[in-house]
Each structure stands twice: as C-alpha cells, then as structure tokens.
Amino acid sequence: MSTAIFWFRQDLRLQDNPALYAACHAGHDILPIYILDEENCDWPMGGASKVWLHHSLTHLNQKLGGRLQCFSGDAKAILKTLCNTHDIKHIYWNRCYEPWRIKRDSAIKTLCTEQNIACYSDNASLLWEPWQVSKQDGTAYKVFTPYYKKGCLYAEAPRKPLPAPKHLNLADLSPKNALTIDALSLCPTRSWGEEIITDWKIGEDHAHAKLSDFMDGGLTNYKDGRNFPNKANVSRLSPHLHFGEISPNQAWYAAAQASAPEQDVTCFKSELGWREFSYYLLYHFPELPHKNFQDKFDAFPWHDDQEYLSAWQKGQTGYPIIDAAMRELYQTGYMHNRPRMIVGSFLVKNLLYPWQAGEKWFWDCLFDADLASNSASWQWVAGSGADAAPYFRIFNPITQSEKFDPDGQYIKKYVPELKHVPASLIHKPWDMTISEQRMYNAVIGKDYPAPIIDVKETRERALAAYSSIKQVQD
Ligand SMILES: Cc1cc2nc3c(=O)[nH]c(=O)nc-3n(C[C@H](O)[C@H](O)[C@H](O)COP(=O)(O)OP(=O)(O)OC[C@H]3O[C@@H](n4cnc5c(N)ncnc54)[C@H](O)[C@@H]3O)c2cc1C
Incomplete structure (x- = not known):
C-alpha cells in the first residue's frame, strides 16, 4: 500500500472532504499533516484566528486518533523533506484561493512535477469555482445579482456533500521534525485567548450540531430576523466555514432540505452566495485586500x-x-x-x-x-x-x-x-x-x-x- 500525504489546510474536517475522500478511495495509507506556513504568507493570521485554529486542530487531531502531524515553516521545503525522507510519491490537498496561497501552491506543483510526485487538488470550500463563472463576453462579473442569479444559479448545481471516507488507513509514520499543536504557539499568553473562546464550541462535530440546530430553529424567519443582533436568526457558522470544519455544500443542502419557509431558505442560500462572490472577487482582483476596487x-x-x-x-x-x-x-x-x-x-x-x-x-x-x-x-x-x-x-x-x-x-x-x-x-x-x-x-x-x-x-x-x-x- 503506498503512502500519500494529506495536507489539511482550510478544510479541517473528515466529512465532505473531496481530496481526502479521493486519497482514501485510491487506497493510500494517509499521512495527515498541517503546516503553519508563515514564511510564504503575506497576510499573517490574526490573533483570534490563531486561537480558533489551535482548538480546531486539537479537535481534528482527536478525530484522527492523535495522528495529525504538525509543522511550522515553508510548506514547500517541508513537503520536499517529507517526501524524500519517507519516499512518498503522492500529495493530496484541497484548494485555497488567497493570492499568496495560489502562488505558493503553484510553486509546490512545479516542484512535484520535477520530483515525480503526483499532486491531487480538489475544491472543498466553494460552491462554484471562481473560474467557472463568467459573463457572456468571458469577463468577470462585478455585480452580485447577475453573478449569483445568472452566473451561479444557472450553472451546474453545487456538488452534493460526500460522506467521510469509509476506510481511513493512517500511515505508520512519525516524521522527525513534527511538532505538537501546542508547539505551534497559536494561543497568546495573555488571558484574552481563553476568554474569547468561552462562547464557542470548535471543530467539525460542533459545527454540525450548530448547523442542525440552526436548521431546526433560526432559519425560520431568517430573512427578517437576520437584521436584529439580539435575535437567534443567524447561524454563527462563519468561523466554522472559514476553517472548513463544515463545507458550504453541507450548509447549502441542509437549507434546501430544511422545513423552513422558502423565502428564508432562499435568503440564507444567497448569503452563502455573498461568500462565494467575495472569493470570486478576490480570485479575479487579487489586490482587493489592500487596493480600492474603484x-x-x-x-x-x-x-x-x-x-x-x-x-x-x-x-x-x-x-x-x-x-x-x-x-x-x-x-x-x-x-x-x-x-x-x-x-x-x-x-x-x-x-x-x-x-x-x-x-x-x-x-x-x-x-x-x-x-x-x-x-x-x-x-x-x-x-x-x-x-x-x-x-x-x-x-x-x-x-x-x-x-x-x-x-x-x-x-x-x-x-x-x-x-x-x-x-x-x-x-x-x-x-x-x-x-x-x-x-x-x-x-x-x-x-x-x-x-x-x-x-x-x-x-x-x-x-x-x-x-x-x-x-x-x-
Ligand atoms: C465590515 C464587514 C466585515 C466582514 N468580515 C467578514 C469576515 O472576515 N469573514 C466572514 O466570514 N464574513 C465577514 N463579513 C460578512 C458577514 O458579516 C459574516 O459572514 C456574517 O455576519 C457571519 O455570521 P453568520 O455565520 O451568523 O451569518 P449567517 O447570516 O448565518 O450567514 C451564513 C453564512 O453566509 C456567509 N455570509 C453571510 N453574509 C455574508 C456577507 N455579507 N459576505 C460574505 N459572506 C456572508 C457567511 O459564511 C455566513 O457564515 C463581514 C461583513 C462586514 C460588513
């Protein structure tokens, strides 16, 4: 049985994880890794995100029986060393869309081609790939409604969620330079990091529980109630979606099957659409985070x-x-x-x-x-x-x-x-x-x-x- 690296990134989950599913389906033993790559990143993670990440990795690691291998540093160099040291010929990951990650991942793909390592990437975080949607003249949409209604809703329906892989065989490897999650030093020493987390339950299982509670409760009257900060009519799924503890596909199809009024379901889906539009804009206009669009x-x-x-x-x-x-x-x-x-x-x-x-x-x-x-x-x-x-x-x-x-x-x-x-x-x-x-x-x-x-x-x-x-x- 050959070993494949599965590189967790913004997809900290086992269910509906297309690249993980493909790796397991191909019969590989899996070496699950996470890399904190602050060397290539030109937009370092903020304090709160790091705290969340710490807890999300901890939850994922528990689901993997404590076998998640963590690293810190240049992802390209880390992957190269791992592949060379353990004679690994396959790497699987799900795509990210931040400009620095696209640049880094392209460089890793080139390295893999040179080293005869097969690289497989898939889409785990968007309902529609940004390059799949364009105006009739081939240019990118700049206005949400036609983007969503003509571009997305008329395109292929979003992929249906996948189950967790039936057989997830973990490789019996312990890379020498792997770190514990604590050693990634994601939590600040001051008490703020512990205090802000008290309202939240982090990780895939909790994300699902929250989605399901929301579908049974807050989704009804979402369209109006979502405007009132003291009402329980929003899902609070955004961090879970950001870290990929749950996929937009799971949220989309859960809403489609919910027994809430049509107008609330449509409105909730269109908010997921705004998330898609943001990624679409970032992909087509990579200077969006720092330069005026107009x-x-x-x-x-x-x-x-x-x-x-x-x-x-x-x-x-x-x-x-x-x-x-x-x-x-x-x-x-x-x-x-x-x-x-x-x-x-x-x-x-x-x-x-x-x-x-x-x-x-x-x-x-x-x-x-x-x-x-x-x-x-x-x-x-x-x-x-x-x-x-x-x-x-x-x-x-x-x-x-x-x-x-x-x-x-x-x-x-x-x-x-x-x-x-x-x-x-x-x-x-x-x-x-x-x-x-x-x-x-x-x-x-x-x-x-x-x-x-x-x-x-x-x-x-x-x-x-x-x-x-x-x-x-x-
Ligand atoms: C100034 C400003 C900054 C924002 N920064 C972020 C950010 O860093 N990260 C982030 O996820 N959202 C951001 N948003 C969008 C939005 O406020 C949050 O996504 C939403 O409040 C999250 O709460 P929820 O999960 O309860 O949303 P719900 O109403 O339950 O919506 C479900 C999901 O749809 C998506 N969504 C909803 N509204 C928007 C929106 N307007 N734009 C994009 N996606 C949306 C989110 O993924 C959200 O989890 C920002 C909005 C503003 C005005």
Whole structure:
C-alpha cells in the first residue's frame, strides 16, 4: 500500500472532504499533516484566528486518533523533506484561493512535477469555482445579482456533500521534525485567548450540531430576523466555514432540505452566495485586500491622523450601538452582520478613516477573519468596492439602533454601564437630563463617554469629501 500525504489546510474536517475522500478511495495509507506556513504568507493570521485554529486542530487531531502531524515553516521545503525522507510519491490537498496561497501552491506543483510526485487538488470550500463563472463576453462579473442569479444559479448545481471516507488507513509514520499543536504557539499568553473562546464550541462535530440546530430553529424567519443582533436568526457558522470544519455544500443542502419557509431558505442560500462572490472577487482582483476596487477612491481625503481609532476599537465612542458591537467583537471574536455594517460606516464615513484601518482590526479580532469576505465587505461598506453600498448611504447609528435593537437588549449585553437605562433613552443616552443620568447610574462623561463626534456634522463632512472625488472622476 503506498503512502500519500494529506495536507489539511482550510478544510479541517473528515466529512465532505473531496481530496481526502479521493486519497482514501485510491487506497493510500494517509499521512495527515498541517503546516503553519508563515514564511510564504503575506497576510499573517490574526490573533483570534490563531486561537480558533489551535482548538480546531486539537479537535481534528482527536478525530484522527492523535495522528495529525504538525509543522511550522515553508510548506514547500517541508513537503520536499517529507517526501524524500519517507519516499512518498503522492500529495493530496484541497484548494485555497488567497493570492499568496495560489502562488505558493503553484510553486509546490512545479516542484512535484520535477520530483515525480503526483499532486491531487480538489475544491472543498466553494460552491462554484471562481473560474467557472463568467459573463457572456468571458469577463468577470462585478455585480452580485447577475453573478449569483445568472452566473451561479444557472450553472451546474453545487456538488452534493460526500460522506467521510469509509476506510481511513493512517500511515505508520512519525516524521522527525513534527511538532505538537501546542508547539505551534497559536494561543497568546495573555488571558484574552481563553476568554474569547468561552462562547464557542470548535471543530467539525460542533459545527454540525450548530448547523442542525440552526436548521431546526433560526432559519425560520431568517430573512427578517437576520437584521436584529439580539435575535437567534443567524447561524454563527462563519468561523466554522472559514476553517472548513463544515463545507458550504453541507450548509447549502441542509437549507434546501430544511422545513423552513422558502423565502428564508432562499435568503440564507444567497448569503452563502455573498461568500462565494467575495472569493470570486478576490480570485479575479487579487489586490482587493489592500487596493480600492474603484480607482477614484485613491484620491479620497481620508482623515486617518485623528485620535478616534482607539475609541472605536475599544467601544468607547459614546454611541451605544457602536460600542456594544465593538465590545462584542473583542469579547467574543464575532460581530453580527448588521452591526458590522453600522460600525464600518461609522469608521469610514463619520470618522473618515480609510477602510483598511477597519479591515485590519477586524482581521485581528474576528474568529471568521477571512481575506475574501473581510476585504470585499470593507470595500462594500466604504463604497469603494464592487457592487458596493453607495458612499452617500451613511448609516445613522441612532436610527439603526432604534430600528434593530428597539428594546436595547443587545446594547445592555455589552455596555453594562447602560443596563438601567430604559429602552426609550438608551439609543441617545446623552439626551437624558442630569437627574435621569443619576437615576440610571449612567452619568455621561463619567460612567459612559460623551459622543466623540456629532453624527450630523460628520455626515455632511463625509458627503463633501465624497463630492471632491466625484469631481476628480467626472
Ligand atoms: C465590515 C464587514 C466585515 C466582514 N468580515 C467578514 C469576515 O472576515 N469573514 C466572514 O466570514 N464574513 C465577514 N463579513 C460578512 C458577514 O458579516 C459574516 O459572514 C456574517 O455576519 C457571519 O455570521 P453568520 O455565520 O451568523 O451569518 P449567517 O447570516 O448565518 O450567514 C451564513 C453564512 O453566509 C456567509 N455570509 C453571510 N453574509 C455574508 C456577507 N455579507 N459576505 C460574505 N459572506 C456572508 C457567511 O459564511 C455566513 O457564515 C463581514 C461583513 C462586514 C460588513
């Protein structure tokens, strides 16, 4: 029986893992490996992602009977040494789509060809390959609806999920330079790493349990409920999807078979479609994480020299919905989609910071930090992206808060300073009289910050800044 390396990457699961399935089906003994490759990476993993990865690898390792072999360093050199030392002639992996990974994997494929090693790669993380979908003229879509409706939904249906391989025979090999998961040093020494993880159960089995609970519960009323951060109408599957503990195919077909109303199923699938669109954009426009998709934004007069970034990051802006969301992010490694849009708009429009400042903070704090979705979404919020929200659509944090957190429960969860303030006053606590502030233990400027900026004035300033680039363009 020949041995094949199975290289786990963004597919930390056994079920619906096409390349693993193919390796086992071909009758190989499997050497399962994970490589932390910070040498080729030009976009190093953020702090929260590393914590998640640690726990996800631990779960996977348990499922593999403790036989996952971990390495750290240049993937190409590690694979070469492994193949040479153990006379291995087959490597299997599932594809990744970040530009640095595409570049590195191409170099590994070339090496394998030179060394007479067979390389097999498959798709485990997207419903449609980015190169499969294009406009009639052969160019890439830049607008979501035609991409999704004409490009994706008219194309072949997504692959049906595969079971876990029936026979997973692990090779009896213990490579000399393999490391323990702990030795990858993914968890920070400070307690933050332990605290943010407490709300989560990580790994393939837990991802399935969560999917199944969501299909039986939150999916019904998803279309409307998904806008309310305090409702249980979103799946919170994003980190599990990012690390590949569950596949989009499993989520897609679970929704298709669920007994929820059609409109909710359609809406949930289209959100998976937005994830696809983000990867599609990243594949076709690899500069998306750092460069404005619309060139005219290169001339935008950002004000990134102010002192407000830290107040935004720490949830100390004096706007309760913004502060609740930013604290949710830091305390739980997650932020609901609606507040992501609200805090994003506040940063790039009211505070006039370049979207990259928000992208960077999210990258470090989110468990689901994903190069494609994070950069596409930040460019969407800023108005500089493909099919983006128009720049002049500036979210008002007060009206958003009144509409989507009407009883203030989300705010009270993360901003305990305001826990005694009634719902009618919580969205604009600075409007309380001094006696109300005292009565509710929320004295503005003492117990809770005064607003750092005026949203009306800064809205006007943002629109003026936008006019200046419209003129450049026109
Ligand atoms: C500024 C900003 C930054 C973001 N950064 C990320 C990121 O780094 N990683 C990330 O996965 N998502 C990101 N998103 C998209 C979205 O907010 C999250 O995917 C979603 O909130 C995850 O929660 P959920 O799993 O409960 O979503 P659900 O509503 O349950 O949706 C199911 C799945 O669909 C996908 N999805 C949903 N909405 C979007 C969207 N707008 N764009 C892309 N995929 C989507 C996700 O994979 C999600 O898990 C960002 C959005 C904004 C506005």
